[in-house]
Amino acid sequence: MATPHQLDRYLELVNPMATVRDLRAEVTAVRRATEGSVTLVLRPTRQWKGFAAGQFVQVGVVIDGVRHTRCYSPACSEHRADGSIELTVTAHPEGLVSQHLYRHAEVGLVVSLSQADGVFLLPVERPEKVLLISGGSGITPVMSMLRTLLDEGYAGDVTFLHYAHAEGDVVYRAELADLAARHDNLRLLLAYTRSGDGDLHGYFGPGHLDAAAPWHADGQTYLCGPSGLMRSVREHFDAVGLGDRLHVEEFTPTLAPADDDATGEVSFTASGVTTDNSGASLLEQAESAGLTPEFGCRMGICFTCTAVKTSGCTRNLRTGELDSDPDQPIQLCVNAPVGDVSLNI
Known part of the structure; x- marks a missing residue:
């Protein structure tokens, strides 16, 4: 009807x-x-x-x-x-x-x-100690974790360590200060990279970790932020054998660079558009060709940009794996063409 x-x-x-x-x-x-x-x-x-x-x-x-x-x-x-x-x-x-x-x-x-998705989660059985580290706009998922724990009456030690350029860049600064004042088990540290007014100054280092949560080896750490912060924290935890205690939200993807020696053409068959292969991701090449495929995260998480590859070989920019099977759904944001590729877009 x-x-x-x-x-x-x-x-x-x-x-x-x-x-x-x-x-x-x-x-x-x-x-x-x-x-x-x-x-x-x-x-x-x-x-x-x-x-x-x-x-x-x-x-x-x-x-x-x-x-x-x-x-x-x-x-x-x-x-x-x-x-x-x-x-x-x-x-x-x-x-x-x-x-x-x-x-x-x-x-x-x-x-x-959309319905909620993602695996950056607190365990059902809450850890005895929790360290939350964020930077910039990566504050949102760990802020949710903090608010959730406090609503549950969480009694363990929890430290919130946030990195920003300066005081004015911290979105939830007033609320965080109020929460820390009202909860004895919550410790708040703000690290400013361009100002000396914070609890800590400069970029992440082992000294910051020891100052914020000297017990971190016995707790669980949850991290979300810019790629530089993510990389520094991950490298330190791996170096001291605590990688299994670090849980991260990939706020920005780690992708291989575009192939400067790319050859062939990319054909968007449903649109009748063909363009020279630039080596960039299929999403970027579609946009450069004037097309507007739907996408969400640009990180290979949400699968919004999935389209059918009808022929050709593609390379996954995160893993380096090649896929030459025809008529396969692929994610445009994390795949690049290797030679001639046709897509049903």
Whole structure:
């Protein structure tokens, strides 16, 4: 009866939040606490199944008539009483969606939403001691972990170590200070890389770890932040034999560089577009050719950018593995063509 569209396409004309299948959320509060970031409170539709602290969701917004999707980690407790989700989005210079939300998000905005996903999680049986390390916008998943633990009445030692350029860049600074003052088992340390006003100064090093949590070898550490911070912490934990006690959220992907000696052509058959192979990821090459394939995280996590490779060989930019099987779904953001490749895009 609803042909040619699904029922939700008609319902959204009356009320965007009245859906049968689609999961959406309405913005109920907007706060811009720091320069270059916006915090949104979202009220999901009835299809929402909740999340676990540390997971991410895909948020979709329409910009100039095209829906764009990105991944963000809720910063609220997984036990939030009203069932809403809190997201803090940092407006990156070239971030289409983050810039749009920072500049234009307002109460009443309706966005598309996915169910929560991801394996950056606290164990069901909470550790006796927890060290949370974050940097920049990587604060959101570990902030969720902290809020969740405190809502559960967690009694173990917990240290929150956050890296930022300066005091004004810490999104949840006031709340963190208040939580530390109210909970004897919580220790807060702010490390500023461009200011000497913090509890610690400069970039991560073993001295920072010893100052923040001298017991870290007996606890579990959860880390999310820029690639430099992630690499330094991981290298230190591996060097001292504590790699199994470090749990990380890959905030940015570790990808192989583009192949400067790439040959062949990339054919986007559904669009009738063919372009010379530049060696970059298939997503980047599609965008350079003027196409707008859907994508979310650009990290190979969300599988939003999956498309069917009809022929040719591709290289996984994370693992280096080659795949020459035809008619296979592949992720555009983490695969590059090796020679001639055809995609059903």
